[in-house]
Amino acid sequence: MFAPAARLASKRLLEIRQLFRQSQQTSRSFSTALNYHIDSPDNNPEIPWEFSDVNKEKAKEIMSHYPSNYKQSAVIPLLDLAQQQHGGWLPVSAMNAVGKHHLLVCGTSPCMIRGSREIEEALLNHLGVKRNEVTKDGMFSVGEMECMGCCVNAPMIAVADYSNGSEGYTYNYYEDVTPKRVVEIVEMLRRGEKPPVGTQNPRRIRSGPEGGNTTLLSEPNPPPCRDLDA
Ligand code: FES
Known part of the structure; x- marks a missing residue:
């Protein structure tokens, strides 16, 4: 009576061991894939990338x-498609395909x-x-965003800056801008300069009048x- 139970228990134990081994292999290959991503030449914002x-x-x-004025909402399914193209991971080059500076x-x-x-x-x-x-x-690419919390310094733009790869990524606000000033900012970015962030109005300090x-x-x-000793 105990023999079948013992056989069943040892079979279950074997299955558990196999599952454990498989999960270790999966996590090893997952970290290899991650390392491959980080260390590979594909982790380079200069490499051109396109869909097959x-x-x-x-x-x-x-x-x-997507409606014509909300095409940017397709970003997640498109990144998903890029990830499928690479067998489950997303190279930096694909992310960079949106432009080095997204305005x-x-x-x-x-x-x-x-x-x-x-x-x-x-x-x-x-x-x-x-x-x-x-x-x-x-x-460069230009998009539209909803309120970014700088209404007191309106109008404003934000620049998602991918020019230094994913590690050097920055996200900067330029406030109190004018049509002339945004063109100057673009040209400074093109030259690799760092335009001063915040208000672009020299007569204001931060969001002061x-x-x-x-x-x-x-x-x-x-x-x-209250005087608590009184
Ligand atoms: S309306 Fe709020 S930052 Fe533009």
Whole structure:
């Protein structure tokens, strides 16, 4: 009576051991794949990358599901497609295919009232692209974002900067911009310079009023405190 139970137990033990061995192999090959990704020559933002011909067709089909003014929402399925193309991992070159500097113009009400449409127009005209297109040299793309929390310094743009690869990635805000200033910022980025972030209005300090404070000029009185010893 105990023999079948013992056989069953030893069979189960064998299965568990096999599963354990398999999981160790899987985790080893997973970390090898990760190391391969990090150390491989593919981890180089200079390497051009594109979809295979079959996937170009699939990408077109994916894009067709999105309305013309929200094509950027296809980014996740497109990255998923790129990942499938590489057998389950996403090379940095594929991520870089969106452009080294992705310029995001805030299009929400305060920035719009303060001229964000003119800002976007200046960028698109200067770079010779439509929204969400990448310039021929792969340096810039322009997109739109909703409020990025800088309404007090509207209008503003954010620049996702991939020019130093994934390790050196930065995300910078340029505030109080004008059509002329955004073109200057683009040209500074093209030359590899670092435009000063924050307000671009020399008469403002951070988000303080232009020309300095007109109210609250003296040191504030501290709040009255109860004397606990009294
Ligand atoms: S509306 Fe543009 S930052 Fe808030």
